[in-house]
Amino acid sequence: MLLSGQHILILEDEILIAMDLADIVRDAGAESVVSATTARAALQHIAEDSITSAILDVNLGEELSLAVALKLKEMKIPFIYHTGRTDILADAAWPEAPVVTKPALETSLTEILFAATSA
Amino acid sequence: VSKYEAVLASDPRACLLVSVEGIVQSANAAARHILPTIEQGSNLISQSASPDDVSAYLRLCARTRGPIPGKIGLNAEDGLTSLWICHGGLVDHASSYNALIVLRLQDTKFGKAAFEKLNQKINALNSEIAWKSRAELASAHLAAIVATSTDAIYSKDLNKTVTSWNLGAERMFGYSAKEIIGKSVLCLIPAEKLDEEKMILERLIAGESLKSVETLRQTREGCLLEVSITPSAIRDRSGRTIGFSQIVRDITARKNNERSLVAAHSTFEKLINNSPFGIFAVDADFRITLVSAGAHKAFANVHPLIGRDLAEALRIIWPEPEASEFIGHFRETLETGHTYHSPNTVLSRRDTAELEAYDWKVERLTLPDGRLGIVCHYYDLSERQLLEAALRESEKRFRGTFENASVGIAHVGLQGEWLDFNDRLCELLGYSRTELLDRSLKCLQHPDDQAASAELLGQLLAGKLPHFQCEERYFRKDGSIVWVGVSVGLQSGNESDFSFLIYVVRDITSLKAAQDHQTFLMGELAHRSKNQLAVINAMARQTARNASSLDDFSVLFERRLKGLAVSIDLLVTGKWSGVGLGELIDRQLEPFKGDQGRLRCEGPVVLLNNTAAEAIGLALHELATNCLKYGAWSVPAGIVEVTWNFETANDTPVLRLNWVERGGPHVSKPTHRGFGHNVIEKLVAQKLNAKVDLAYLSDGVTWTLLLPSNQLIT
Numbered sequence: 008m009l010l011s012g013q014h015i016l017i018l019e020d021e022i023l024i025a026m027d028l029a030d031i032v033r034d035a036g037a038e039s040v041v042s043a044t045t046a047r048a049a050l051q052h053i054a055e056d057s058i059t060s061a062i063l064d065v066n067l068g069e070e071l072s073l074a075v076a077l078k079l080k081e082m083k084i085p086f087i088y089h090t091g092r093t094d095i096l097a098d099a100a101w102p103e104a105p106v107v108t109k110p111a112l113e114t115s116l117t118e119i120l121f122a123a124t125s126a
Numbered sequence: 127v128s129k130y131e132a133v134l135a136s137d138p139r140a141c142l143l144v145s146v147e148g149i150v151q152s153a154n155a156a157a158r159h160i161l162p163t164i165e166q167g168s169n170l171i172s173q174s175a176s177p178d179d180v181s182a183y184l185r186l187c188a189r190t191r192g193p194i195p196g197k198i199g200l201n202a203e204d205g206l207t208s209l210w211i212c213h214g215g216l217v218d219h220a221s222s223y224n225a226l227i228v229l230r231l232q233d234t235k236f237g238k239a240a241f242e243k244l245n246q247k248i249n250a251l252n253s254e255i256a257w258k259s260r261a262e263l264a265s266a267h268l269a270a271i272v273a274t275s276t277d278a279i280y281s282k283d284l285n286k287t288v289t290s291w292n293l294g295a296e297r298m299f300g301y302s303a304k305e306i307i308g309k310s311v312l313c314l315i316p317a318e319k320l321d322e323e324k325m326i327l328e329r330l331i332a333g334e335s336l337k338s339v340e341t342l343r344q345t346r347e348g349c350l351l352e353v354s355i356t357p358s359a360i361r362d363r364s365g366r367t368i369g370f371s372q373i374v375r376d377i378t379a380r381k382n383n384e385r386s387l388v389a390a391h392s393t394f395e396k397l398i399n400n401s402p403f404g405i406f407a408v409d410a411d412f413r414i415t416l417v418s419a420g421a422h423k424a425f426a427n428v429h430p431l432i433g434r435d436l437a438e439a440l441r442i443i444w445p446e447p448e449a450s451e452f453i454g455h456f457r458e459t460l461e462t463g464h465t466y467h468s469p470n471t472v473l474s475r476r477d478t479a480e481l482e483a484y485d486w487k488v489e490r491l492t493l494p495d496g497r498l499g500i501v502c503h504y505y506d507l508s509e510r511q512l513l514e515a516a517l518r519e520s521e522k523r524f525r526g527t528f529e530n531a532s533v534g535i536a537h538v539g540l541q542g543e544w545l546d547f548n549d550r551l552c553e554l555l556g557y558s559r560t561e562l563l564d565r566s567l568k569c570l571q572h573p574d575d576q577a578a579s580a581e582l583l584g585q586l587l588a589g590k591l592p593h594f595q596c597e598e599r600y601f602r603k604d605g606s607i608v609w610v611g612v613s614v615g616l617q618s619g620n621e622s623d624f625s626f627l628i629y630v631v632r633d634i635t636s637l638k639a640a641q642d643h644q645t646f647l648m649g650e651l652a653h654r655s656k657n658q659l660a661v662i663n664a665m666a667r668q669t670a671r672n673a674s675s676l677d678d679f680s681v682l683f684e685r686r687l688k689g690l691a692v693s694i695d696l697l698v699t700g701k702w703s704g705v706g707l708g709e710l711i712d713r714q715l716e717p718f719k720g721d722q723g724r725l726r727c728e729g730p731v732v733l734l735n736n737t738a739a740e741a742i743g744l745a746l747h748e749l750a751t752n753c754l755k756y757g758a759w760s761v762p763a764g765i766v767e768v769t770w771n772f773e774t775a776n777d778t779p780v781l782r783l784n785w786v787e788r789g790g791p792h793v794s795k796p797t798h799r800g801f802g803h804n805v806i807e808k809l810v811a812q813k814l815n816a817k818v819d820l821a822y823l824s825d826g827v828t829w830t831l832l833l834p835s836n837q838l839i840t
Contacts, residue, residue, distance in 0.1 A: 023664040026668065030667070030671065091660065
């Protein structure tokens with residue numbers, strides 16, 4: 008299983024998508040999945056849970072997930088962006104990470120996340 | 127007597143016929159001519175100078191026949207006695223007492239003719255004496271004139287030695303007569319004039335008479351004098367030149383006058399000729415004598431100009447009757463000295479047909495020739511009038527633009543003081559003109575916008591910006607806020623002009639609202655376009671996970687898609703500015719509710735925001751799906767009540783929405799939490815920050831939503 012042993016954080020403000028992503032990574036063998044709809048909740052999960060990788064939406068409606076991306080980079084936790092707003096990522100402030108554009112194929116999402124965790 | 131009268135009349139000599147007593151009986155024409163006092167009846171004896179001698183002579187004649195010579199002196203009227211030689215003789219002696227005597231008279235050297243000659247001589251002598259005495263007087267006068275003349279008069283002999291020297295000469299040259307008489311005149315003549323003097327004397331000696339000569343002389347002190355000398359030769363009886371006289375007049379003052387006159391004349395001419403204004407001078411004969419450079423334009427068609435009769439010139443330029451009127455003014459000024467001034471004569475010219483305007487003035491003055499003349503000076507107002515008309519037109523247009531512009535316009539001083547503003551600005555800010563004058567633009571500005579506009583204004587005044595635009599809020603008189611687009615430009619003036627700011631202010635409140643809405647829509651669009659497909663994707667996958675078959679998936683997915691579409695439909699209908707809760711319920715439950723009366727809705731009018739409308743729409747769809755499949759609507763008697771009302775929870779107003787199923791089959795909490803369950807419980811709670819309570823009661827499902835009021839549009 009591609010994501011065996013992974014403790015995955017999903018940051019996604021659209022709950023239907025978050026649910027779907029959770030199902031996908033679970034199906035791909037993830038050990039555990041936590042979802043957050045706000046950056047604050049996500050940072051809390053990072054601090055309290057043992058996150059091994061993450062899927063970040065970029066635009067959270069009222070905020071961006073930049074703080075979370077920076078925190079993950081600082082903690083060297085691999086992550087991928089899952090977004091329709093690749094334009095926002097053009098800003099150099101964003102740490103480099105693989106980008107999966109919405110809507111995404113189930114397989115490409117798990118494969119790219121796997122690649123990120125294996126690097 | 128008459129017998130002798132005829133004889134006497136034929137005698138050419140002067141004959142008298144007298145009685146012995148001396149009574150004249152008759153006298154012929156010749157006798158009457160030479161003796162006008164003698165007539166018939168006159169007494170010759172009593173008129174004679176010696177009556178006894180005459181009486182004795184007549185008695186002698188009366189006694190003697192034949193002519194007897196004798197002498198008779200007769201007294202004449204002029205007191206002189208004329209002496210006559212006469213030959214008398216008796217012609218009738220009828221009686222010795224009445225004897226008639228004929229006297230034939232003959233003039234002597236003491237007769238009348240001789241006296242006349244004498245008188246002529248005396249008269250001639252008298253007039254000679256009178257002339258001589260007048261000549262003596264004249265000579266004395268002349269001497270006095272010479273002595274007292276202010277002109278220097280002196281004479282010199284052939285050796286140039288001074289022989290006479292008058293008082294005038296003493297005064298003029300500073301030498302007294304005593305000093306200079308007997309000395310040479312050369313001391314009076316400057317070296318450079320010696321040749322001239324020599325030539326004058328030569329010409330005089332040759333007999334030429336000379337007119338006065340203007341030359342130089344020097345005084346005892348060595349000062350040069352400008353003089354006019356009148357030299358003449360003095361000759362003796364034989365015509366030989368024995369000396370010369372000189373009359374010397376000091377003309378220094380006259381020369382100075384002449385020079386200053388020439389200078390004045392040339393200054394006058396220069397003044398007029400070079401004047402850029404229209405000036406011309408007309409002499410006493412009404413002829414144009416001087417024309418300034420600036421006046422040539424007006425007289426362009428008058429050739430020749432100088433010396434031309436002014437009346438003629440004016441008639442070339444101007445039409446009648448105005449030309450004659452102008453000429454009249456010029457003549458009147460020349461005659462009376464009254465200044466004439468016409469501040470604004472506007473007239474079409476005769477020669478060019480162009481309309482011209484002049485401010486002109488005519489004054490009399492004494493021209494350099496010493497006679498009276500007139501000077502006319504004028505301004506050509508034609509161009510100024512055109513400019514003024516253009517300026518007026520421009521001002522009118524500007525004023526019209528300013529007043530009728532659809533935007534507010536204001537001119538504001540650099541200290542923020544009003545210079546001018548139009549009515550539109552008053553309307554825009556809701557103040558009357560007077561009220562607005564009492565307030566500055568800045569004090570009406572929204573505090574949050576002041577810093578930004580002050581910064582831009584600073585840059586404009588520092589010359590870093592040519593102008594700027596900004597969008598700002600102002601408070602209207604009624605307290606409402608008006609959004610305006612302001613364009614500010616700087617009219618920078620130089621020293622003589624002043625600088626001010628030009629504000630163009632337009633109301634953009636509705637534009638701003640439209641922009642806000644558009645921004646919002648763009649945000650919605652961006653949000654939706656990025657997420658909608660992902661949502662549908664997720665929805666499809668979730669539906670697929672729980673579907674028992676492909677058909678089952680198709681039906682469920684299609685319905686969910688429709689439910690989503692209904693919410694979006696309502697959002698579009700409401701122009702993305704809210705959806706009524708009642709309407710949302712109606713539309714979402716329409717496909718499920720079946721018969722009339724199986725759905726009861728009750729609640730006040732509530733407008734949900736877009737997120738709430740979408741989330742609640744999805745939840746209602748899932749509730750209805752489950753209800754139709756497992757709940758109240760799965761049996762004929764079951765009904766659903768949807769009610770909503772406002773209440774307060776933890777001191778904050780919330781909307782309570784209740785979904786209550788009645789009359790359905792017994793329900794129990796499902797073991798598997800599928801997509802629908804997630805939507806009903808999690809999605810709504812998380813998305814709307816709402817509290818959701820889902821209960822599976824014995825008579826049906828109840829779902830309660832406590833929605834924060836910030837999800838509503840008031």
